[in-house]
Amino acid sequence: MEVSSLVYRLTAPNGPVDQAWPPVVVFLIIVTAWEGAIRAFDIPVYVLPAPGDIYLAFVNNPGSLLWNAGVTLFEAVAGFVIGSLLGAVLGTIFAYSKILARGVLPYIIAANTIPVVAIAPIIIIWFGHGMSSKIAVTAFLSFFPLALNMMKGLQSYDRTIMDVFHISAATGWQRFFKMRLPGAIPYVFVGLKLNVTFSVIGAIVAEFVQADKGLGFVIMTAYRTLAMPRLWAAMLMSALLGILFFLIVAWIERSFARWHVSEQDNP
Amino acid sequence: MTGSRAESAMDNRSQPSNPGARQAEDSLVSITDLSLVYTAHGMTPVHALDKINLDVTQGGFVSLIGPSGCGKSTLLRILGDLLSPTEGGIRIGESSPRQSRLNRQIGFVFQEAALLEWRRIGENVALPLELRGVSRAQREKKADELISLVGLDGFKEKWPRQLSGGMRQRAAIARALSTSPRILLLDEPFGALDQITRDRLNMELARIHEVTGVTVVLVTHSIREAVLLSDRIVVMTPRPGRISCIMDVDLPRPRSLETRNDQQFEHLVRLGSKELERGYGSV
Numbered sequence: 295m296e297v298s299s300l301v302y303r304l305t306a307p308n309g310p311v312d313q314a315w316p317p318v319v320v321f322l323i324i325v326t327a328w329e330g331a332i333r334a335f336d337i338p339v340y341v342l343p344a345p346g347d348i349y350l351a352f353v354n355n356p357g358s359l360l361w362n363a364g365v366t367l368f369e370a371v372a373g374f375v376i377g378s379l380l381g382a383v384l385g386t387i388f389a390y391s392k393i394l395a396r397g398v399l400p401y402i403i404a405a406n407t408i409p410v411v412a413i414a415p416i417i418i419i420w421f422g423h424g425m426s427s428k429i430a431v432t433a434f435l436s437f438f439p440l441a442l443n444m445m446k447g448l449q450s451y452d453r454t455i456m457d458v459f460h461i462s463a464a465t466g467w468q469r470f471f472k473m474r475l476p477g478a479i480p481y482v483f484v485g486l487k488l489n490v491t492f493s494v495i496g497a498i499v500a501e502f503v504q505a506d507k508g509l510g511f512v513i514m515t516a517y518r519t520l521a522m523p524r525l526w527a528a529m530l531m532s533a534l535l536g537i538l539f540f541l542i543v544a545w546i547e548r549s550f551a552r553w554h555v556s557e558q559d560n561p
Numbered sequence: 562m563t564g565s566r567a568e569s570a571m572d573n574r575s576q577p578s579n580p581g582a583r584q585a586e587d588s589l590v591s592i593t594d595l596s597l598v599y600t601a602h603g604m605t606p607v608h609a610l611d612k613i614n615l616d617v618t619q620g621g622f623v624s625l626i627g628p629s630g631c632g633k634s635t636l637l638r639i640l641g642d643l644l645s646p647t648e649g650g651i652r653i654g655e656s657s658p659r660q661s662r663l664n665r666q667i668g669f670v671f672q673e674a675a676l677l678e679w680r681r682i683g684e685n686v687a688l689p690l691e692l693r694g695v696s697r698a699q700r701e702k703k704a705d706e707l708i709s710l711v712g713l714d715g716f717k718e719k720w721p722r723q724l725s726g727g728m729r730q731r732a733a734i735a736r737a738l739s740t741s742p743r744i745l746l747l748d749e750p751f752g753a754l755d756q757i758t759r760d761r762l763n764m765e766l767a768r769i770h771e772v773t774g775v776t777v778v779l780v781t782h783s784i785r786e787a788v789l790l791s792d793r794i795v796v797m798t799p800r801p802g803r804i805s806c807i808m809d810v811d812l813p814r815p816r817s818l819e820t821r822n823d824q825q826f827e828h829l830v831r832l833g834s835k836e837l838e839r840g841y842g843s844v
Contacts, residue, residue: 454675457643458736461669462689463662472692476679 343523348530351523359512359524363531366497366509369425370539373432374493378486381437385444385485389474395445406438410496414503423504432496436489443485447478483547490543494536509535589744589776590617590640595649597635597802608801609635610646615795615804617744622770622777624787624794626833628840632802633780633795634748640778641669641746653744661743665693668737668745668775672752674729676721676736683708683717686735693740707735710772712765727758731765738769744776752782760818763789767816784833788826789816794833798840806836 305311325345331337332344339347352359384402388395414431421427451474459469501510509532516525595613600606610632617623625633638644639651642658653661661667676685684691686707687700695703708717711731721729730750737745747766751759767790770777781787787794794808810829812820820826 452673452675454671454673455677457669457671458675458688459692460643461641461662461667462692462740463665464692468692472688473677476677479679 340520340522343526347523348526351521352527352531355524359527359531362507362509362512362528363535365425365507366494366501366532367535367539369428369497369500369508370432370493370535372425373429373434373496374436374489374539376429377433377436377493378440378489380433381440381485381489382444382482384437385441386448388441388445389448402438402441410435410499411503414500418500418504423506428497428500428505428508431500432493435492435496439488439492440482440485443481443488444478447481448474450481451477479550483543483550486543486547487540490540491536494532494539498532587619588616589619589621589654590615590778591650591652592616592636593650595636595639595646595651597632597639597644598647610639611801611803612649613802613804615807617776617778618792620774620776621793622779622791624779624781624791625797626781626784626787626794626837627797627805628799628837630799630802631797631840632799633797635802636797637746637748637778637780640744641667643669665689665740666743668740668742670730670733670737670745670747670750672749674721674726674733676729676732678721680721681717682713682719682721682724682732685721685732686739688736689739703739704735707738710738710769711735725758727754727762730754730762734766734769738773738775742775744778745770747777747779749780749782751786759786764816764818766790771815784830784837785821788812788829788833789820796833796836796840805840808833808836 303309328342329345332342343351388399410431413434417430417434418427421430455473455477456469459473464472497508498510498513501508502514505511505514509528512528513525513532516522516528592613592615595610596608597610598606598608613632613636615623625636627633635644639646640653640658642662651658653666656664656666658667676682677688680688683701683704687695687704690700690703704717708714711734713728713731713735716724716728716732721732724732734747734750750766751762754762763786766777766779769775770790777790779787779790784794788810791810794810795804796806796808797803798805808829812823812825812829
């Protein structure tokens with residue numbers, strides 16, 4: 295009975311199976327074509343490793359790859375948290391002070407256009423060779439999106455709702471916590487989701503510049519020794535990391551913003 | 562025009578010392594020589610309201626009507642302390658609008674329901690109580706009462722987006738009544754609704770007025786709505802915003818949609834429309 299109800303739920307229209315089979319089929323087609331092409335045209339492994347080789351590179355040494363991925367994930371998450379917190383605070387200050395926003399925002403936007411590869415060496419010199427410098431680079435990258443979205447979100451309140459709070463003699467704190475902040479939640483998650491992607495990029499780029507562990511380090515070492523299957527395995531691992539992190543934030547958003555417009559189908 | 566304004570102004574000024582002025586005894590709102598002038602940088606000043614004199618009886622139902630720009634919403638917003646007048650006096654009971662607002666004695670309903678989408682209907686209705694620091698148990702109790710008063714039974718746990726426009730407006734009315742205000746101010750609350758829903762909500766409003774005894778000031782574009790609901794109708798004209806006449810509506814209460822079949826109803830609608838058109842004539 296329980297098994298059949300589980301099967302029923304998995305196979306329901308728009309259920310997991312219904313959603314998942316098209317990408318799974320495409321994945322199988324790509325992998326088959328890839329493997330077939332390498333055998334048919336005898337492509338050397340340093341040009342393009344076969345999916346089987348990449349799989350073997352992963353299975354032969356899973357501990358090392360997973361451990362390095364863990365290092366990168368830790369840097370990404372720590373940088374994400376610090377950068378997001380700073381971004382949220384600054385975005386809030388900007389939302390409340392037009393003068394500060396007008397004066398400081400142009401420089402923030404200008405700083406945002408600096409390529410991360412250009413700023414990473416400087417930050418690493420400031421913060422040293424350990425993980426803290428990777429976290430700092432990540433925090434630098436995942437700071438702007440939330441700052442800007444936080445500001446936009448806090449400013450997007452409905453004027454009539456503001457009047458309702460005025461009539462009810464609400465305090466400034468009440469306006470912030472019961473009106474402006476909840477109203478900004480959809481914007482906050484737009485910023486957080488951007489930060490997820492940026493934080494993984496930030497951690498790996500910082501490891502490129504200087505590191506003795508992490509996926510960026512694995513990629514650079516594999517690159518120097520032309521260990522192509524391992525290079526590919528590390529690249530795919532970093533993609534998985536980003537996807538996993540993104541799904542966690544998306545899941546938090548769903549439980550946080552049940553009322554939000556994008557959730558209208560499941561009241 | 563100028564003559565009639567002078568007369569009404571004199572009426573009001575002489576009221577305190579005039580033993581014949583019975584209105585002053587039971588009036589909740591008294592407005593004397595109230596003006597609001599907007600002065601924007603480099604523009605000629607706009608007289609949104611010019612020397613308004615008006616009393617609203619305790620428990621009364623007054624409608625403000627007139628073409629756009631006549632200052633009816635402005636006057637309502639001054640009553641709710643959402644705007645400050647440039648000149649003149651305004652009292653609600655013994656207090657200024659500001660004191661009344663801080664004492665939570667004002668309920669305000671806007672054209673949009675302005676519900677918080679992230680709160681269920683019950684939590685929206687009880688919002689003013691929550692902002693005031695009332696305990697959860699008491700809020701729940703009051704929310705239940707109000708939800709059934711406005712006819713939203715069974716919708717307490719729904720999200721605002723699950724409600725129709727008319728139901729959202731019912732919730733907004735319940736929210737405005739949550740602090741048991743002395744005066745309920747409504748700014749074209751049913752303007753965005755279809756005719757049938759509007760009729761129904763008009764009747765709900767008449768019933769709520771009768772049940773709670775709250776004093777009501779309603780801003781509307783519809784003379785039929787004004788006649789159907791009010792004791793007094795204040796017709797206003799624009800540029801500058803002035804009161805052109807005040808009509809007493811002596812239709813029996815309780816009112817119902819059948820009231821519209823009354824001879825007197827049609828007569829008052831014709832009279833009011835004529836008065837209204839004069840305001841539109843100068844547009």
